[in-house]
Amino acid sequence: MNVRILLSSLLLAGSLAAQVPFDRILRADREPHNWLTYSGTYKSQRYSTLDQITRDNVKNLELQWVFQAQYLDPYEPTPLVVDGVMYTMQGNDAVALDAATGRVYWMYRYTPSPDARLCCGRISRGLAILDGTLFMATVDAHLVAVDAKTGRPLWDVKVARAEAGYSITHAPLVIKDKVLVGSTGGEYGIRGFLAAYDAKTGKEAWRFNTVPGPGEAGHETWGGDSWKTGGGSIWVTGSYDPETNLTLWGVGNPGPDWNGDVRPGDNLYTCSVIALDADTGKLKWHYQFNPHNEFDWDAVQVPVLVDMDWQGQPRKLMLWANRNGFYYVLDRTTGEFLLGKNFVKQNWNVGFDEKGRPMMAPNTKSTYEGTLIFPGNQGGTNWYSPSYSPRTGLFYLSAWENTSSIFAKRDQEYVEGQFYGSGQPRSPHPRGIGMGMPRLAQPPNTRMDEENFSAVRALDPRTGERKWEFKMSNATDSGILTTATDVLFSGGREGYFYALDARNGELLWKVNLGGIVAMGPMTYAAEGKQYVAVNAGNSLFVFALRDE
Amino acid sequence: MRVITLCALVLLAGTLFAQHGAPRADVENGAMFYQRNCAVCHGPNGDVVAGVDLWSGKFRRVSTDSEIVGIMRNGIPDKGMPPANLTERQAEQILAYLRFEAAEAARIAALPGNPADGRAVFEGKGACLNCHRVGTRGSRTGPDLTDIGSQRRTPEELQRSILDPNADINPQNRFVYVVPADGKRITGRLLNHDAFSLQILDSEERLRSFQKSKLREFDFEKTSMMPSYQGKLTSAEIADLVVYLLSLKGITP
Numbered sequence: 001m002n003v004r005i006l007l008s009s010l011l012l013a014g015s016l017a018a019q020v021p022f023d024r025i026l027r028a029d030r031e032p033h034n035w036l037t038y039s040g041t042y043k044s045q046r047y048s049t050l051d052q053i054t055r056d057n058v059k060n061l062e063l064q065w066v067f068q069a070q071y072l073d074p075y076e077p078t079p080l081v082v083d084g085v086m087y088t089m090q091g092n093d094a095v096a097l098d099a100a101t102g103r104v105y106w107m108y109r110y111t112p113s114p115d116a117r118l119c120c121g122r123i124s125r126g127l128a129i130l131d132g133t134l135f136m137a138t139v140d141a142h143l144v145a146v147d148a149k150t151g152r153p154l155w156d157v158k159v160a161r162a163e164a165g166y167s168i169t170h171a172p173l174v175i176k177d178k179v180l181v182g183s184t185g186g187e188y189g190i191r192g193f194l195a196a197y198d199a200k201t202g203k204e205a206w207r208f209n210t211v212p213g214p215g216e217a218g219h220e221t222w223g224g225d226s227w228k229t230g231g232g233s234i235w236v237t238g239s240y241d242p243e244t245n246l247t248l249w250g251v252g253n254p255g256p257d258w259n260g261d262v263r264p265g266d267n268l269y270t271c272s273v274i275a276l277d278a279d280t281g282k283l284k285w286h287y288q289f290n291p292h293n294e295f296d297w298d299a300v301q302v303p304v305l306v307d308m309d310w311q312g313q314p315r316k317l318m319l320w321a322n323r324n325g326f327y328y329v330l331d332r333t334t335g336e337f338l339l340g341k342n343f344v345k346q347n348w349n350v351g352f353d354e355k356g357r358p359m360m361a362p363n364t365k366s367t368y369e370g371t372l373i374f375p376g377n378q379g380g381t382n383w384y385s386p387s388y389s390p391r392t393g394l395f396y397l398s399a400w401e402n403t404s405s406i407f408a409k410r411d412q413e414y415v416e417g418q419f420y421g422s423g424q425p426r427s428p429h430p431r432g433i434g435m436g437m438p439r440l441a442q443p444p445n446t447r448m449d450e451e452n453f454s455a456v457r458a459l460d461p462r463t464g465e466r467k468w469e470f471k472m473s474n475a476t477d478s479g480i481l482t483t484a485t486d487v488l489f490s491g492g493r494e495g496y497f498y499a500l501d502a503r504n505g506e507l508l509w510k511v512n513l514g515g516i517v518a519m520g521p522m523t524y525a526a527e528g529k530q531y532v533a534v535n536a537g538n539s540l541f542v543f544a545l546r547d548e
Numbered sequence: 549m550r551v552i553t554l555c556a557l558v559l560l561a562g563t564l565f566a567q568h569g570a571p572r573a574d575v576e577n578g579a580m581f582y583q584r585n586c587a588v589c590h591g592p593n594g595d596v597v598a599g600v601d602l603w604s605g606k607f608r609r610v611s612t613d614s615e616i617v618g619i620m621r622n623g624i625p626d627k628g629m630p631p632a633n634l635t636e637r638q639a640e641q642i643l644a645y646l647r648f649e650a651a652e653a654a655r656i657a658a659l660p661g662n663p664a665d666g667r668a669v670f671e672g673k674g675a676c677l678n679c680h681r682v683g684t685r686g687s688r689t690g691p692d693l694t695d696i697g698s699q700r701r702t703p704e705e706l707q708r709s710i711l712d713p714n715a716d717i718n719p720q721n722r723f724v725y726v727v728p729a730d731g732k733r734i735t736g737r738l739l740n741h742d743a744f745s746l747q748i749l750d751s752e753e754r755l756r757s758f759q760k761s762k763l764r765e766f767d768f769e770k771t772s773m774m775p776s777y778q779g780k781l782t783s784a785e786i787a788d789l790v791v792y793l794l795s796l797k798g799i800t801p
Contacts, residue, residue: 368573410573415635419584424576429719444740444747446722448768472743494742510744 020082020129022176026242033525035081038126038171039385040522042240043305046387047482048523052530053545054485058499058509060546064531065102067095067540073121074477074518075535078171078385080127080134081524086533087148088540089124092138094146099526102542106151112140115163117417119187125237125519126171128179130199135179137168143181143197155202159183164416165190171237175247175278178205182234186252186298189420192232194249194274196281206281210234210251210269217283223264229414230263231255232270236300236383241316244333246275246284248305248318252298258366258423259294259409266291271299273320275335285335287356289322294366295348295407296377296425297323304388304395305332306461319461321386321397323379324348326358327464341464343457344380344401348373366409366423376405376452377425378435378475385479385520387488388461392502395461396480396488399469402452403435404428435475445474445494456480456490458505468505479520481532489532491517497534497541513541577638578645585632586620586642594649605650616643659703659791661784666792669785674777682796688753689737690773691721695798706790710781713772723769724748726758735769 020036028034028041032049040046053061069075069090079088086099092112096105116122116139128135133154134146140162145154159181160166165188173180178196186192192210197203210232212218222230231254238249254263254270269283271290276283289299304319310329318332325346329339337356342349348364364373384398405425412422427436435452447453454476455469476492483489488502497517498510515537523532533542583592586602594602609624610616617639623631634642670676671685679690696706708715724738724746736748736756746766747757760766781789 410577412577413635413637415633418633424580444720445742446719446738446740448722451719470743473741492743496743 019131021131022174025130025174032523033081034083035079035522035524037080037128037173038078038237039239039302039520042242044239044302044385045304045306045390046385046480046520046522047389047484049484050523050525050530051484052525053483053487053523053532055487055501055508057545058487061499061509061511061532061543062546063511064100064542064544066542067097067102067104069538069540071538074123074516075538075540076123076169076477076519077126077535078479078520078522079533079540080129081522081526082129082148084526085148086524087127087129087134089127089136091122092124092136094127094134094136094151096148096151099524099531099542100529108136108146108151108153110136110138110144112138112142113162115417116140116167117162117165117188118167118169118184119419123169124171125169128172128174130174130177130179133199135172135174135199137170137172137181139167139169141166141168141183143168143172143179143202145179145199145202157197157202157204159195160190160193164188165420169235173237173240173247174199175240178278180238180247182210182249184233184235184252186231186233186255186296187257187419187421188417189229189231189255189414190233191228191230192234192251192270194234194238194276194281196278208274208276208281208283210274212268218268221265221268226263226265226267229255229420230267230270231257233298234300235298236302239303239305239318240278241305241332243316244284245278246332247278248273248275248303248332250299250301250303250320252300253293253296256412256414256420256422257294257296258407258421258425259411260292260366261409262422263292267293271297271324273299273303273318273330273335275332287328287330287335287337289326289328290324290358294409294423295324295373295405296421297379298382299323300383301381302383302385303332304386306388306390308393308461310338310462317461319386319388319395321381321395321399321459323375323382325375325380327395327397327459329461329464339462339464342380343397343459343464343466344399344403345374346380366407368409370406370408370426372404372406372428374402374404375400376403376427376435377407378403382477384477387480387482389482389486389488389502391484391486392458392482393461394458394467394502396456396458396482396502398454398476398478398480398490398492399457400435400452400454400475402450447473449473454492456488456500456505458502470500470505470507477516477518481521481523483523489521489523489534491521491534491536493517495536497521497536497543511543513537513539515539571644574641574644575648578641578643578648581634581638581642582645585634589629594646602646603649603653605647605654613640613643656703656794659787659794661787661789661791663788663792663795665785666788666790666795669781669789670792673785674781674789679774683799688749689751691718691737693793693796695796697794697796698798703790703794706793707786709774710786710789711776711778713774713776717772723773724766725769726763727765728758728763731764735773738768 071091077089092110094108141160165185166183182194195207196205211230233252254267272288386397409423458467474493478491481489486502488500499508513536521534620639677686736750
């Protein structure tokens with residue numbers, strides 16, 4: 001760590017005593033020893049200017065401490081760090097630890113209602129903080145404010161009805177005096193939304209329906225009453241652009257997932273990115289990656305905000321690698337489509353029209369017999385946080401290559417609270433060698449590359465052209481972190497946590513942690529020492545350089 | 549969303565529709581609803597609750613379809629069976645699935661062939677123990693067949709594996725070869741691999757692990773290690789062998 005950063009961290013630590021006003025989150029890049037919001041900063045680049053760990057010394061990383069979560073579902077939170085205190089989760093328990101030693105200061109235990117229904121595990125991806133208050137969203141669709149010093153709850157509001165399939169798995173996003181959350185439940189026929197709550201009182205400030213009702217723009221894209229069960233979940237934290245006051249979020253699949261016959265139309269704003277005024281929740285623009293999708297391709301990726309030259313002119317951009325296998329560049333002020341290029345094998349898209357609407361290849365409808373589509377149901381990537389390094393100028397993502405699914409629709413009636421998919425994606429590979437959801441106990445991996453593999457891939461953000469890749473023999477659910485020393489950290493289902501040279505993908509260091517990495521690694525500093533933190537299996541592992 | 553759990557079941561159902569009359573979509577939906585609503589108590593094979601065998605096609609308390617559907621939806625409160633949140637149509641689909649499983653079990657029970665004669669072929673003329681293991685006998689180099697009869701493989705699939713082993717190699721039974729620095733080629737059954745290493749059971753039954761970066765060469769064996777028995781066994785011997793394999797249900801009878 002350089003002297004300037006060390007000094008600023010000591011000053012901040014001393015004077016502000018863990019008070020995190022909005023201004024600090026806004027300028028989180030100026031205090032890289034902290035990690036103040038889910039994706040590190042509002043731009044969501046997952047790039048840190050900490051520089052103590054370098055390409056040369058990363059091989060000297062050693063384990064400092066472990067937090068073993070008493071929790072058995074996929075362990076996905078990104079911790080926050082504020083002036084030497086780490087805040088993370090254990091299911092829907094919030095935990096405060098000493099960031100240097102891992103000793104627990106307090107734990108707030110929350111017991112979700114047994115009514116909570118989740119397609120894919122009782123998952124929580126992290127907390128948000130504002131001033132001295134933490135915000136935790138729960139799998140039974142509550143939003144809880146917790147005192148960051150004591151772990152005592154301050155308020156608890158019901159955001160939506162858990163018994164109808166609503167739940168919240170993403171880390172909330174704080175903007176100004178509000179806390180933003182959406183709901184998962186795209187496999188339960190929910191009607192999705194993004195809502196903002198007053199951080200002090202828990203009172204709802206605005207709510208944007210991701211599936212518009214009668215009288216709302218976009219309602220005409222839903223035939224009949226299909227909007228009532230239209231899905232449009234939100235389960236990964238969005239980004240914020242203070243210059244335009246827009247908050248950008250990805251929206252999930254339409255419901256039911258695999259049979260579009262019952263929901264004729266484009267089904268806005270499913271499989272879209274939405275840009276909302278952060279004060280009012282009014283829609284400024286949207287871009288739909290997949291109109292009328294039948295492949296469960298939630299567009300819940302993290303919007304990565306980058307200012308760079310585009311065709312010779314400086315431009316405010318949004319970079320996005322989508323579950324549908326395409327890398328996109330949009331103008332984040334207007335939503336204008338600038339580029340769409342596939343980063344994995346795909347067979348559904350034969351191009352884009354002048355407005356960026358994808359042109360579907362022939363015979364790419366879900367059928368009763370089944371239709372083979374690349375990429376598969378889990379996509380070419382998914383919710384795994386990408387990274388952008390201003391130093392290398394490269395965009396990094398976790399990619400699943402050669403995946404496919406046979407999408408078969410069925411007829412199914414909606415029953416509140418029941419799984420509502422109207423179909424079943426099948427693996428084209430007999431007996432389960434396909435890539436599916438993360439598992440706690442992975443079967444032995446005997447797959448061949450031609451069946452599928454995963455990789456960290458580095459793309460030229462201006463063209464989508466691949467610069468390098470680091471291959472793994474199994475899937476990855478890991479996000480990516482880059483640093484000012486051109487070190488890239490990531491992991492995967494093989495159980496390794498590793499460091500690559502961000503310039504060329506060369507392996508610099510690895511350790512077998514014996515459990516899947518299903519979150520984005522993060523970095524922070526405490527008492528002048530840089531740490532990197534990663535979840536593997538059901539524990540949080542924290543590394544730093546060996547003391548000389 | 550999680551998709552793998554049901555895939556195997558649906559694939560299995562899919563392979564068998566040629567032999568049964570139930571509408572495929574009903575049985576597939578029924579399999580899905582069974583897994584979500586029934587399997588937690590009744591088990592994946594319908595036989596976990598004492599005295600109840602859902603695959604037998606016989607039910608103790610009821611006989612008509614509408615009565616069975618009624619029990620699924622309303623439960624048997626005094627016997628501890630809770631009601632399930634199912635529509636009548638969904639319960640009917642579960643019933644179609646149960647009937648399908650019962651018909652399949654009856655079909656297997658009526659197959660020609662004698663398991664004792666099949667065992668004699670397996671251990672004698674077929675020399676299957678040279679590579680396979682059943683219980684405590686035989687080699688560990690090939691797939692262990694101790695519970696092959698519980699793995700939901702159809703008689704037709706087993707017969708095909710005997711006559712045409714390359715037709716469908718189970719991904720869990722793949723073989724690889726490696727060439728370490730000493731240049732001596734080693735073949736083994738692949739147990740696991742990752743970006744950096746691979747683990748095998750070699751032809752001498754040794755568990756071995758290799759760093760990929762230190763190997764001169766490694767790759768999958770593209771064809772099965774198992775010889776075809778086409779023309780080597782009579783059709784009666786094949787039939788015996790198939791019913792013997794179907795009788796192998798694991799270490800507990």
